[in-house]
Amino acid sequence: MSRTLAADAMLFVRAARARAYVRIVGSFREPNGLIADAVFPNLGMCAFVLMYRALGAPAYYEALAVIGGILTTYWMNVLWGMGAQFYWEKQSGQLQLYFAAPCSRMAILAGMAAGGLLASMLRSLVGVALAVFVFHVQLEPFSPWHLAAVFFATMAALYTLGMIMASLFLLYGREAWHTCNAFMEPAFFLSGLYFPIRTLGAFGAVAAAILPLTLGVDALRQVLLGARSPGLMPVRWEFAALCGFAVLYFFVARWSLRYLENLSKREGRLTQRWQ
Amino acid sequence: MAVSETFTRLRTSAWLGWQVESNWADPVVFFIYLIARPLAVSLTLAAMYAATRDTATQGAAFAGFYVANAFHAYVNTMVVGMGWVIFEEREESEMLKYVYVSPMGLVTYIGGRSFVRFVLGSISAALMLVVGWFLLGVRWDFSLTQPLPLAITLVAGLAATLAAGYLICGIAMVLTRSAVTVLEGCMLGLYLLCGVIFPVDLMPVWIRPLSYVLPFTWWYECLRRFLLGHGSSAWMNTLTDAQLLGAMLAVCVGFSLVAAFGYRELDRLARRLGRLDQTTMF
Numbered sequence: 001m002s003r004t005l006a007a008d009a010m011l012f013v014r015a016a017r018a019r020a021y022v023r024i025v026g027s028f029r030e031p032n033g034l035i036a037d038a039v040f041p042n043l044g045m046c047a048f049v050l051m052y053r054a055l056g057a058p059a060y061y062e063a064l065a066v067i068g069g070i071l072t073t074y075w076m077n078v079l080w081g082m083g084a085q086f087y088w089e090k091q092s093g094q095l096q097l098y099f100a101a102p103c104s105r106m107a108i109l110a111g112m113a114a115g116g117l118l119a120s121m122l123r124s125l126v127g128v129a130l131a132v133f134v135f136h137v138q139l140e141p142f143s144p145w146h147l148a149a150v151f152f153a154t155m156a157a158l159y160t161l162g163m164i165m166a167s168l169f170l171l172y173g174r175e176a177w178h179t180c181n182a183f184m185e186p187a188f189f190l191s192g193l194y195f196p197i198r199t200l201g202a203f204g205a206v207a208a209a210i211l212p213l214t215l216g217v218d219a220l221r222q223v224l225l226g227a228r229s230p231g232l233m234p235v236r237w238e239f240a241a242l243c244g245f246a247v248l249y250f251f252v253a254r255w256s257l258r259y260l261e262n263l264s265k266r267e268g269r270l271t272q273r274w275q
Numbered sequence: 276m277a278v279s280e281t282f283t284r285l286r287t288s289a290w291l292g293w294q295v296e297s298n299w300a301d302p303v304v305f306f307i308y309l310i311a312r313p314l315a316v317s318l319t320l321a322a323m324y325a326a327t328r329d330t331a332t333q334g335a336a337f338a339g340f341y342v343a344n345a346f347h348a349y350v351n352t353m354v355v356g357m358g359w360v361i362f363e364e365r366e367e368s369e370m371l372k373y374v375y376v377s378p379m380g381l382v383t384y385i386g387g388r389s390f391v392r393f394v395l396g397s398i399s400a401a402l403m404l405v406v407g408w409f410l411l412g413v414r415w416d417f418s419l420t421q422p423l424p425l426a427i428t429l430v431a432g433l434a435a436t437l438a439a440g441y442l443i444c445g446i447a448m449v450l451t452r453s454a455v456t457v458l459e460g461c462m463l464g465l466y467l468l469c470g471v472i473f474p475v476d477l478m479p480v481w482i483r484p485l486s487y488v489l490p491f492t493w494w495y496e497c498l499r500r501f502l503l504g505h506g507s508s509a510w511m512n513t514l515t516d517a518q519l520l521g522a523m524l525a526v527c528v529g530f531s532l533v534a535a536f537g538y539r540e541l542d543r544l545a546r547r548l549g550r551l552d553q554t555t556m557f
Contacts, residue, residue, distance in 0.1 A: 036460050039460075047471065050472070051320075054507070056331045058327075061323075061327055173299075178308055182308050186311050186315040194322075199325055
């Protein structure tokens with residue numbers, strides 16, 4: 001029994017590692033694409049920072065927009081690199097290979113998340129460089145441990161949410177694709193990426209209860225900007241909520257993958273292209 | 276006869292474009308999808324302004340940024356959307372080569388598809404302006420509006436948008452997999468370079484020449500000046516109305532000529548490289 005469990009765990013790790021390898025190598029295969037992926041997401045952030053500057057707002061708001069802008073890289077990776085990945089696989093006729101493989105679907109998604117996270121971290125360094133060298137963002141003294149804890153809790157919550165999104169593509173095609181598309185700017189707004197989430201009042205609290213990105217941005221700002229960034233809740237509470245989101249989303253994703261896989265097999269939509 | 280035939284072809288490709296854009300959802304869902312993004316951008320800008328209202332020293336400039344952002348919907352929807360048409364036709368439906376050799380031709384086909392994008396862009400822009408006016412309090416004094424220069428500005432800007440769309444189509448034809456990244460980059464790059472939500476004076480000096488050769492930089496400044504009565508760029512504010520309008524027209528015409536030439540050359544290059552039916556299994 002325990003031997004089977006150990007073998008399953010080993011298979012999970014190996015499958016996840018293999019998928020992460022493909023994701024990392026794929027991300028760095030095209031130098032032009034790599035530069036574009038690293039630079040372009042930060043252009044929007046620059047525009048928002050310059051808008052604050054044009055309005056004559058205090059420098060704190062620029063710092064706030066920079067932190068939000070850096071996190072957009074991850075959100076975009078969750079949406080397009082995780083959520084929509086099964087759509088690409090379905091379009092290219094490779095999705096069925098995942099299901100024919102003897103490993104768990106969660107292992108494939110976990111590998112995709114790990115690889116995507118690593119690639120996004122390198123890309124977000126461009127945002128950090130812009131913050132330091134171009135916009136001269138001033139941070140408060142902070143604990144790297146607190147930063148790491150909040151960051152990884154945010155990423156865990158975001159990428160498990162991405163797993164749920166990915167499961168939708170087992171059944172749906174363009175509907176899910178357009179939903180991903182429509183989630184971009186609304187998520188930027190609901191998570192207060194470019195403004196203090198408290199500006200939204202009670203509506204912001206509701207957003208935080210739905211989107212882990214909202215809590216993650218708020219917690220990271222509290223850690224990096226200190227008292228200049230009054231948050232929705234104390235950082236500890238936000239950290240706990242993010243961990244809770246990650247666990248909850250993980251189990252929802254597992255259930256959702258099983259349910260939608262069966263449903264899409266019954267309806268013959270698992271391998272259906274151009275739907 | 277030829278005009279009538281061209282019109283029929285444009286109408287047919289516009290109808291096809293509409294089906295492609297909208298047939299994945301029922302009308303209610305599609306409408307929600309259509310308004311979700313522009314509404315969210317409007318609300319984000321409004322929230323940024325609201326957050327800084329008590330501390331910002333130049334808050335009056337916000338209306339100009341908001342209006343330009345509303346009209347930027349045309350650039351996002353038409354320019355980038357036209358590039359996506361090439362990408363989708365080649366990679367997803369694998370029909371690009373058939374469209375190319377059809378009697379309709381690619382140029383007419385893209386023109387028809389761009390009309391749908393124009394309608395979608397108009398809905399987004401109108402929605403943002405209406406939401407701004409009625410819900411967010413972004414208002415202006417219509418007595419300062421100059422209707423004739425504004426009308427000329429609108430026509431010239433939309434023509435330049437169409438020309439830029441064709442240029443992007445040419446680029447998308449030559450590129451394969453990286454076209455997606457370039458299209459998204461164009462969307463964000465134009466948002467920054469054209470000073471949609473800030474005056475271009477704030478850009479580093481070495482980037483500004485690039486901003487000034489783009490027609491949208493002038494378009495947004497003219498829209499601000501002729502709709503609201505004031506621009507946002509200190510340098511452009513030194514120009515008279517006639518000078519600003521003249522400069523905008525000159526840049527739009529020059530850019531459109533370059534775009535037409537660019538499209539023709541890129542089309543030729545794409546054929547030479549065999550890119551019309553080259554899929555990448557994305």
